Amino acid sequence: MAKMAKGDLEKFRKNYKKSGNGEIMISMGTCGIAAGALDVYKEMEETLKANGINNITLGKTGCLGMCFCEPNLSVKVEGMPEIFYGNVDKTMAHSIITEHVMKKHILKSNVIFMPSKDTGRNIFKAAEAK
Amino acid sequence: MDKKYFFVWEPEKLKQNQMYNAFSKVINEKNLQEKAEVIKSLFLGLTADTPVVKIMPEGNIYKGFAESDVETIIDNALNGKTSKFTCECGNKNSKVPEADPQSKQFKIVLRNAGYINPESIEDYIMRGGYSAVEKAVFSMTPDSLIAEVKASGLRGRGGAGFPTGLKWELTRREKDPVKYVICNADEGDPGAYMDRSIMEGDPHNLIEGMILGGYAIGSSQGFIYIRAEYPLAIERLEKALTAAREKGLLGKNILGSDFSFDIELRWGAGAFVCGEETALIASVEGKRGNPRPRPPFPSVSGLWNKPTFINNVETWANIPVIVEKGGAWFATIGTEKSKGTKVFAVTGKVKNPGLVEVPMGTTIREIVFDICGGINNGKKYKAVQTGGPSGGVIPEKFLDMQVDYETLQSIGSIMGSGGLIVMDEDDCMVDVNKFYLQFSVDESCGKCAPCRIGGKQILEILEKITKGNGEEKDVEKIKSIAMAMQKASLCALGQTTPNPVMSSLMYFEDEYMQHIKGKKCSTGKCKDLVSYTIISDKCIGCGLCAQRCPVTCISGEKRKPYLIDQSKCIKCGECYAVCKFNAVSRG
Structure with missing residues (x-):
């Protein structure tokens, strides 16, 4: 990859586009993995594959700070608000794909709400605005 | 019109789903399924003793409403009006526009953790990452960078609270051409995992902070001293370092400028004393991790007898934001003498343990009861331990005290690195x-x-x-x-x-x-001072305790008082916990 120079960061931000129209981020710090996030990840990977969905990115992220409801994850699907689920097990991981992602029904249980979700972005508002 | 989402949260002790059902009933009766949706939420970021609803996308939070008010709340929300049940959460940082007015947390250090992929430098750059390096290297002198950090009032987050800007200045003043920057990632307090979460969730944040530190004091080599017990953090840091080097953000001529800086990892074998700076430096040098007397301080003679600047992970993670937003902005958060935020790892007998980042000056009550939901199983609060094995306890009478370096010291505890262990009445x-x-x-x-x-x-x-x-x-x-x-x-x-x-x-x-004096332990934790006996007047002879006893030392006939054989009893307290008639006495 080419080395960046002055001004390249800004250019990069303008041109970068994430592929796909949805994203699932699983909290996978040591804590999340210990709580079973790896099983959830595998289950989701398989379910996505089995249903032929390839426009949803499945990603790993760090600890969200919500130890009491690990494993947890966020689901962002086009046209729907970003939803966080907590205490996710294999069965739930399966139904998040089949219900939330495929049918756009938010599951009626295990939803958590992250209030400070956007504080981080706001801190760098100047950079985000462009 | 956008769909409205009602996130409903109800405290455990109330009838389950009462408000949730009320909301869905109104929505179904009025055929509003297209316009509104109710979602049961496990957690809203705040807890209360009455149901709470958060309406998105506006983000209004209401509490203290009754079932009969639900219809009005929904109607108002759909017509773009607010209802009268607004929840006053009392965030002290309303003057900082970036703070969420309805959450007591305020995330600076953890701004990316849990939201970005830590193994992707693209994610970090997209959220404004490495802009601070660009800004500093091309438009700031090292002295103006130090001035900015001094203006922010940032103090070392490792526990002692030494002003970071001053430490930078002292190291910069040294004449030696070779200087080093070290990150102390040897986190070892029982119950503390703030630094690990930062490194695992947002490794680039730490790297960016260290590059800025290197630029400020005129160093070209940094070390991260991390314990080998954090394999995932090491893996992610290594990946992040490689990615940053590939992009030209680390290594020779950063972003095409004439400033070069690189970072190496040093693994610690997990000795607690290596978190002490002189012992840590010895360990980085490859020697036995023993402390040495100070002075000379590391800022004068540290790693390989060169001026060395050493700071904790959380301190480094604050630097990019300070450079980006300015020291004056940072100084508006927190109390008079302690600026910014502090990450706490709340563990112990608390309902919602977790990693919280709050502005300095938040009270222990707000952290334990408002954010973390209070004590588990309805027990009574006894104390919190801050600072781990170097800290102290905060009893109930200081619950409303504002947390900052000075106040904690004045009551015999310390800020520490941020472990916060909650104890209830059962702890001795x-x-x-x-x-x-x-x-x-x-x-x-x-x-x-x-x-x-x-x-x-x-x-x-x-x-x-x-x-x-x-x-x-x-x-x-x-x-x-x-x-x-x-x-x-x-x-x-x-x-x-x-x-x-x-x-x-x-x-x-x-x-x-x-x-x-009394040779008693009222909590039953000190096994030699406690004995369990069955009060024969109260025992109805159900035999539950005998079934539960792991060493079968309880005997008796059905419907007659049972007896504990004291010579075999291991004082586990199972019988005491299981008896429904309070017939087992502890004393």
Whole structure:
């Protein structure tokens, strides 16, 4: 990859586009993995594959700070608000794909709400605005 | 029109789903399924004793409403009006526009953790990452960078709270052409995992902070001293370092400028004393991790006798934001003497344990009860321990005290690195302190006598007390040993080892006296001081305790009082917990 120079960061931000129209981020710090996030990840990977969905990115992220409801994850699907689920097990991981992602029904249980979700972005508002 | 989402949260003790059902009933009856959706939420970021609803996308939070009000709330929300039940959460940082007015948390250090993929440098750049490096290298002199950090009022987050800007200035002033930057990632307090989460969730944040530090003091080499017990953090940091080097953000000529800086990882084998800066430096050099007397301070003569600047992970993670937003902005957050935010790892007997980042000046009550939901199982709050084995307890009377470096010190505790262990009425103070003492004794490097011998002596006295052999003069003995350790130990480990005992003696002396004079432990934690007996008047002879007893020392006939064989009893307390008729007495 080419080395960046002055001004390249800004250019990069303008041109970068994430592929796909949805994203699932699983909290996978040591804590999340210990709580079973790896099983959830595998289950989701398989379910996505089995249903032929390839426009949803499945990603790993760090600890969200919500130890009491690990494993947890966020689901962002086009046209729907970003939803966080907590205490996710294999069965739930399966139904998040089949219900939330495929049918756009938010599951009626295990939803958590992250209030400070956007504080981080706001801190760098100047950079985000462009 | 956008769909409205109603996130409903209800406290456990209320009838389950009452409000949730009320919301869905109204939505179904009025056929609003297209316009509104109700979602049961496990957590809203705040807790209360009444149901709470958060309406998105506006983000209004309501509480204190009744079932009959639900219809009005929905109608108002759909018509773009607000209802009268607005929840006053009392965020002290409303003057900072970036703070969420309805959450007591304020995330600076953890701004990306949990939201980005830590293994992707693209994600970090997209959220404004490395802009601070670009800004500093091309438009700021090292001196103006230091001035910015000084203006921010940032203090070391490792626990001691030394002003970071001043430390930078002292290191910059040294004439030596070779200087080093070190990140202290040797996090070892029991119950603390803030640094690990930062490194695992947002490694680039730490790297960016260190590059800025290197630029400020004129160094070209940094080290991250991380314990080998954090394999995932090491893996992610290595990946992040490689990615940053590939992009030209680290290494030779950063972003095409003439500033070069690189970072190496150094693995620690997990000795607690290596979190002390002089011991850490020795360990980075490849020597045995022993502390040495100061001065000279590392800023004058540190790693390989060169001026060295050493800071904790959380301190580094604050730097990019300070550079980006300016020191003046940072200084508007927090209290008069302690600026910014602090990450706490809340663990112990609390309903929602977790990692919270709050502005300095938030009270313990807000952290434990409002953010983390209060004490588990409806038990009574006893104390929180801050600062781990070097800190102290905060009893109930200081719940409303604002947390910052000075106030915590004034009540005999310390800020520490951010571990916050919550204890309830079932925890025995003597027993807890025995644990901390044991930890410090195990981790003492043994170089100086006060720490090596003193710690062991206090531990032995505590063991004597929990076995029922305590004498009244023992308390005085503890105090005099503690004083010797605080005055004469070589490094902070020995100086702070007696802190937990001293602080609990200050607030819970009764409990020590109960153990010493009364030979009793009311919590049942000290097994030698407790015995379980069955009160024959109350026992109905159901036999549940006998079924539960792991050593089958309870015997009796059905419908007649049972009996515990004291010679076999292991004092596990199962019978006490299981009896529905309060027929088992503990004493």
